Amino acid sequence: MDDLKTFELPDVTCGGQGTDVEACACETPRKRGRPRAFDPDVVLETVLELFWMRGFANTSLDDISAATGVSRPSLAATFGDKEALYLKAMERYRNGISGQLDTVLQCNGPGDNLRGIVNRYFDVMISSYTGETEDCLGCAFMCTALNEAPRHESIMSVLQGTIEEFDARFEHFFTKAQEMGHIGSNQDPKVMSQMITSLTSSLAVRARAGASREDLKAIVDATTSFLFP
Amino acid sequence: MDDLKTFELPDVTCGGQGTDVEACACETPRKRGRPRAFDPDVVLETVLELFWMRGFANTSLDDISAATGVSRPSLAATFGDKEALYLKAMERYRNGISGQLDTVLQCNGPGDNLRGIVNRYFDVMISSYTGETEDCLGCAFMCTALNEAPRHESIMSVLQGTIEEFDARFEHFFTKAQEMGHIGSNQDPKVMSQMITSLTSSLAVRARAGASREDLKAIVDATTSFLFP
DNA sequence: ATATTTTTATGCGACATCGCAAATAAATAT
DNA sequence: ATATTTATTTGCGATGTCGCATAAAAATAT
Numbered sequence: 258m259d260d261l262k263t264f265e266l267p268d269v270t271c272g273g274q275g276t277d278v279e280a281c282a283c284e285t286p287r288k289r290g291r292p293r294a295f296d297p298d299v300v301l302e303t304v305l306e307l308f309w310m311r312g313f314a315n316t317s318l319d320d321i322s323a324a325t326g327v328s329r330p331s332l333a334a335t336f337g338d339k340e341a342l343y344l345k346a347m348e349r350y351r352n353g354i355s356g357q358l359d360t361v362l363q364c365n366g367p368g369d370n371l372r373g374i375v376n377r378y379f380d381v382m383i384s385s386y387t388g389e390t391e392d393c394l395g396c397a398f399m400c401t402a403l404n405e406a407p408r409h410e411s412i413m414s415v416l417q418g419t420i421e422e423f424d425a426r427f428e429h430f431f432t433k434a435q436e437m438g439h440i441g442s443n444q445d446p447k448v449m450s451q452m453i454t455s456l457t458s459s460l461a462v463r464a465r466a467g468a469s470r471e472d473l474k475a476i477v478d479a480t481t482s483f484l485f486p
Numbered sequence: 487m488d489d490l491k492t493f494e495l496p497d498v499t500c501g502g503q504g505t506d507v508e509a510c511a512c513e514t515p516r517k518r519g520r521p522r523a524f525d526p527d528v529v530l531e532t533v534l535e536l537f538w539m540r541g542f543a544n545t546s547l548d549d550i551s552a553a554t555g556v557s558r559p560s561l562a563a564t565f566g567d568k569e570a571l572y573l574k575a576m577e578r579y580r581n582g583i584s585g586q587l588d589t590v591l592q593c594n595g596p597g598d599n600l601r602g603i604v605n606r607y608f609d610v611m612i613s614s615y616t617g618e619t620e621d622c623l624g625c626a627f628m629c630t631a632l633n634e635a636p637r638h639e640s641i642m643s644v645l646q647g648t649i650e651e652f653d654a655r656f657e658h659f660f661t662k663a664q665e666m667g668h669i670g671s672n673q674d675p676k677v678m679s680q681m682i683t684s685l686t687s688s689l690a691v692r693a694r695a696g697a698s699r700e701d702l703k704a705i706v707d708a709t710t711s712f713l714f715p
Numbered sequence: 716a717t718a719t720t721t722t723t724a725t726g727c728g729a730c731a732t733c734g735c736a737a738a739t740a741a742a743t744a745t
Numbered sequence: 746a747t748a749t750t751t752a753t754t755t756g757c758g759a760t761g762t763c764g765c766a767t768a769a770a771a772a773t774a775t
Contacts, residue, residue, distance in 0.1 A: 261733060287773080288720090288772085288773085289719075289720045289721065289771085289772075289773055289774075290719080290720040290721020290771075290772060290773075291720080291722040291723075291770065291771040291772050291773095292721085292722075292771075292772065293719050293721090293723095294722075294723075295724070301744075303513070310636050310637075311636070311637060312543060312633040312634065314541060314543035314544045314638065315543045315585060315634075317632075317650075317761075317762060317763085318762075318763070318764095319761080319762070319763090327723095328723065328724065328725090329763085329764090330722090330723070330725090330764095330765085330766095331722070331723060331724090333722090333764080333765095334722070334723090335722095338763090338764085339763085392636065393635065393636060393642075399628065399632055399691060400632045402632055403624060403628055403629045403633075403691065403694050404541040404544075404629055404630060404632075404633040404692060405541065405544075405634065406622065406695065407539050407540070407621065407622060408539075408544065413622075413695070413696070416694075416695050417696060418694045420691065420692065420695055429732075440516075440610060444712075445708060445712070446709060448708045448709060448711075448712045451685075451688070451705055451708065451709055452681070452684075452709070454688060455681075455684040455685045455687070455688035455709075456680070456684045458684070458687045458688045458690075458691050459680070459683060459684035459687045459688070461687075462628060462632065462649065462687050463649065465632050465635060466635065466642065466645050466646045466649055467642070467646060475607060476680055479674060479676060479677045479680065480677060480680055480681070480684075482677075483674070483677045516742085516743080517742085517744055517750085517751075518742075518744075518749075518750045518751065519741075519742060519750035519751025519752065520740065520741040520742050520743095520750080520751050520752045520753075521741075521742060521751085521752080522751090522752070522753095523752075523753075546731075546732060546733085547732075547733070547734095548732070548733090556753095557752095557753065557754065557755090558733085559734095559735085559736095559752090559754075559755090560736090560752065560753060560754090562733095562734080562735095562746070563751090563752070563753090564752095567733090567734085568733085575720075660721085665739080688755080
């Protein structure tokens with residue numbers, strides 16, 4: 258059962274987070290002009306929260322400026338226009354999730370079975386969908402990018418890329434799992450993958466509509482019991 | 487196999503559509519003042535298209551006025567403010583889908599089996615998600631309501647109601663199906679229902695991201711073959 | 716110290732959006 | 746015919762939003 262170790266998926270480039278202005282004196286000879294008064298990553302985190310809860314169109318640069326304490330011209334100089342800022346915030350969001358999935362979608366030693374791994378995956382997603390506050394989060398892509406995709410080619414593109422990443426991840430995962438005999442040779446890895454991604458989008462919708470962590474876990478448990486008996 | 491006929495679900499109130507101004511002289515003694523120069527239902531159809539493709543915040547009353555030929559004050563007098571107009575358009579959308587599901591989610595005589603019924607259901611949903619143009623539609627609720635829900639209690643409420651309607655519909659459907667022995671007594675109707683609703687939301691997301699009718703049908707076929715062998 | 720570079724602060728101008736108010740138009744009731 | 750009712754048209758004012766331009770500040774290079 259420990260040959261599940263070979264489940265790990267190829268690394269997804271995970272942008273350098275937590276780049277503190279002061280702490281980053283590791284090797285940088287410090288640039289020429291006036292130094293930035295804010296940490297771009299911290300700003301992007303706040304920006305993500307705003308877009309996530311209010312949507313792209315409903316979030317003004319003034320809102321962002323007020324919430325981050327960074328003036329509009331500084332935002333523009335650092336991130337570009339509103340769309341570029343949105344894309345950077347979403348890229349960070351996606352990398353954060355991807356990094357967690359890289360960790361969780363592999364075997365943690367013997368006794369770790371397929372159903373356990375899949376349940377861990379859903380724990381990660383449920384956490385990201387429900388957060389730590391009372392806010393109804395859901396998936397930041399589904400909540401905001403679905404809305405904007407037809408009007409912004411770049412947003413459509415990143416949405417498609419995210420879907421493809423999830424598909425590729427799970428198709429690869431279940432193909433490997435089948436090769437090792439953890440699912441029957443009569444089952445289709447593609448179908449298993451579709452079940453997982455489908456349930457994922459369903460959880461995202463329900464979370465946005467107010468479902469609790471427990472509600473979502475109950476749904477996941479019932480489904481994984483059925484899929485991995 | 488024809489006892490599947492008892493599958494039909496309770497009627498969902500389906501608002502009177504196609505109310506033509508002239509054709510509706512059936513019984514109406516015609517109201518007092520100046521008659522309306524437009525059909526509210528036709529307007530709502532156009533309004534839905536606008537909101538669907540551009541989202542709530544990105545669609546201005548001026549856009550709607552231009553697309554429908556109805557001036558802003560007339561829109562306000564007929565439908566109320568922007569939020570009320572959105573809700574009425576979405577109610578019409580939902581009723582349209584519900585009406586189709588009432589028809590399709592019941593047995594059409596002997597030879598109509600569970601998998602056939604579920605496939606018919608997905609045909610309806612795929613049609614509504616892909617439409618007849620080149621536009622990437624998806625689900626109007628997921629594309630727009632997920633975005634606005636945290637900021638508008640009424641939109642959150644109609645989103646929750648729609649989710650509950652689908653859940654109730656399929657839980658009832660599979661409970662009946664199980665009582666009649668069309669699915670094993672060891673299977674959980676709730677889980678089957680979750681599989682269907684999950685796949686539904688997945689199709690909606692994929693459609694919005696550009697998946698074709700054929701792409702979606704392939705996913706549905708693979709899944710229903712697995713669920714109803 | 717002075718110049719150079721980069722970021723920050725302030726503010727203006729153009730435009731879109733919404734709600735509302737007043738005047739006009741088209742029907743029925745008496 | 747006149748009055749009444751309802752819809753439509755036109756237009757104004759307040760607000761929000763974005764992009765840009767200019768001035769000030771804070772660092773390094775020489």
